[in-house]
Amino acid sequence: KNEQPVRQVTIKSFAIGKYEVTFQEYDQYVTLTGSRSPDDRSWGRAKRPVINVTWDDAVAYATWLSQATGKSYRLPTESEWEYVARSGGKDEAWAGTSDEKLLADYAVYGQDRTGSVGSKMPNRLGIFDMSGNVWEWVDDCDHIDYAGAPTDGSSWFSEHCGYIVVRGGSWYNGPEHLRVSNRHAYVASFRHQGLAFRLAQDLP
Numbered sequence: 001k002n003e004q005p006v007r008q009v010t011i012k013s014f015a016i017g018k019y020e021v022t023f024q025e026y027d028q029y030v031t032l033t034g035s036r037s038p039d040d041r042s043w044g045r046a047k048r049p050v051i052n053v054t055w056d057d058a059v060a061y062a063t064w065l066s067q068a069t070g071k072s073y074r075l076p077t078e079s080e081w082e083y084v085a086r087s088g089g090k091d092e093a094w095a096g097t098s099d100e101k102l103l104a105d106y107a108v109y110g111q112d113r114t115g116s117v118g119s120k121m122p123n124r125l126g127i128f129d130m131s132g133n134v135w136e137w138v139d140d141c142d143h144i145d146y147a148g149a150p151t152d153g154s155s156w157f158s159e160h161c162g163y164i165v166v167r168g169g170s171w172y173n174g175p176e177h178l179r180v181s182n183r184h185a186y187v188a189s190f191r192h193q194g195l196a197f198r199l200a201q202d203l204p
Helices: 021-034 054-068 078-085 099-105
Strands: 014-015 135-141 163-165 183-186 199-204
Touching: 014 078, 021 054, 078 135, 078 163
Parallel strands: none
Antiparallel strands: 014 199, 135 163, 163 183
């Protein structure tokens, strides 16, 4: 029920990371800022997605990277995330395919740990790991359904947001949680070994 009602959304131009932010990238931020170093569960760091980061951590990283590069980075909105996961709005059950027999070609799932980013096939937009590997924070508050949700692709956010939406499913989930329409949510301070993020940018 939280995936309804179906509505038409118009997406403005934006860019999104081909991969989730990695430990290698985040560790550089930790070194330069003295921020908290997330636990990797002894799975290895490098090109694995950075896990055990809160929504606040993700926003702080985007803010730091924006200041360091002079470019404006942010978390994607929920509508942007789903547009990309659907290969540009195509009606796909999972990112890259609607055939469950092919899902393992596109997604890390049903495993005992994360995989390195880009270890599976990209979807038709050339974006990796939108289904599986790790849940991804987006920039929207959780609501019981889409009634009253923005139709311009913008973030559905408020100052008194109880829970933040996460999308995509994780390495430990089954296919039902990897669907591109599936939604879940956590408090902004929540850390988990199956939770990470990728960045987006506005375009002219």
